[in-house]
Amino acid sequence: MQQIRQIVFATGNEGKMREVREILADLGVPVVSMKQAGLAAQAEETGTTFEENAQIKARDIAGAARRAGLAGALVLADDSGLEVDALNREPGIYSARWMGEDTSYEIKNAEIIRRVEGLPEEERTARFVSAIAAVFPDGSEAVTRGTVEGLVAHQPAGENGFGYDPIFYVPELGCTSAEIPMEEKNKISHRGRALRAMEAVVRAYAQRSEA
Numbered sequence: 001m002q003q004i005r006q007i008v009f010a011t012g013n014e015g016k017m018r019e020v021r022e023i024l025a026d027l028g029v030p031v032v033s034m035k036q037a038g039l040a041a042q043a044e045e046t047g048t049t050f051e052e053n054a055q056i057k058a059r060d061i062a063g064a065a066r067r068a069g070l071a072g073a074l075v076l077a078d079d080s081g082l083e084v085d086a087l088n089r090e091p092g093i094y095s096a097r098w099m100g101e102d103t104s105y106e107i108k109n110a111e112i113i114r115r116v117e118g119l120p121e122e123e124r125t126a127r128f129v130s131a132i133a134a135v136f137p138d139g140s141e142a143v144t145r146g147t148v149e150g151l152v153a154h155q156p157a158g159e160n161g162f163g164y165d166p167i168f169y170v171p172e173l174g175c176t177s178a179e180i181p182m183e184e185k186n187k188i189s190h191r192g193r194a195l196r197a198m199e200a201v202v203r204a205y206a207q208r209s210e211a
Contacts, residue, residue, distance in 0.1 A: 002137035003209045004202070005072030007031045010041065010061040015162040016078070016191070023186055023195045027202060029074075037073070039064040045079070050093055051143050053079035054133035062135035072137050074202065080130035080191055082164040084152060086116050086123055095164065109156055109167045116152050124152045128168060128177070128190035132198045142201045146193025150177070160185065 007027070009020050012035050021031050034041065043060035047053035057077035065073045081095030091098035091108070099108055116124050127149045134142045148170070156166035158178025165178035170188070173180060177189070186192040 003072055004029055004074045004137060004206060006037075006070070007074045007076060007202075008034055008037045008039065008061060008065060008070070010034050010057045010075060010077035013162075018182070019186060019189070019191055020076075020195065022182070023192055024199060024202075027199065027206075034061050034064075037065070037068075037070065039068060039070075045093075047079070047093070050079040050081065050129050050131035051133065051145065053093060054131040055141070055143060058133040058135045058141070074137060074205075075135045076132055076198065078130055078132045078191060078194065080128065080194075082112075082126060082128055082168065084112060084116065084126045086119055086125075086152075087112070105163050106156075109164060112152060112164075113155065113167060121151060126150055126152050126168065128164075130190040130194040132191075132194040134198060134201065136205055140205075142198070144194045144197035144201065146190045146195070146197065148188060148190045148193070 007029050009031060011033060017033050024031050039061055041057060041060055043056050045053040045056055047056055054077050058075050061077060062075040065075055081092055083089040083092050127147050130146045132144045151169045151171060153167045153169040153176050158166050158176045160180060160182060161178035166176055168177040170177060
């Protein structure tokens with residue numbers, strides 16, 4: 001079983017990379033983006049679930065890493081998004097390209113708020129979902145999932161997040177996801193929960209590779 005020398009996360013999103021580096025810091029392995037590793041994604045996200053799309057991305061970048069001769073690279077990829085129950089769980093797996101890939105999140109967020117306008121709180125339910133897929137240096141794979149429940153806010157608020165964070169209200173905290181300090185957000189976010197679950201899987205792999 002090959003040892004892990006570095007972790008390559010399949011994203012170009014710096015917001016995600018900050019979260020990933022903070023949560024996986026205790027593993028003691030360098031964490032780089034695919035751009036920093038000199039890799040580029042080729043495969044299209046054709047899956048019908050968050051898990052399938054995460055696996056497609058992870059396998060694609062893992063293949064690129066092998067061709068580039070990156071020995072000992074653990075490739076992680078995520079697929080995440082917002083599900084709004086009143087919108088038949090849209091934008092869902094299409095969260096990044098909902099209303100068009102070039103449409104700003106400011107416009108997307110405003111549209112979601114418009115579509116649920118007038119609904120009572122109990123019908124504004126939504127959740128963030130994140131699936132993390134891993135391809136280990138020996139070719140084995142794993143997938144974890146994390147979710148956090150909330151409501152669509154009545155108006156955007158907060159500067160700490162990105163994407164749909166400003167309109168995702170977390171009732172138990174009394175604020176939107178974008179108003180939560182980063183350290184606290186990593187503890188309760190969908191990606192944080194999926195990454196911590198994956199961290200346990202990575203530790204188990206590392207222990208087996210050292211045995």
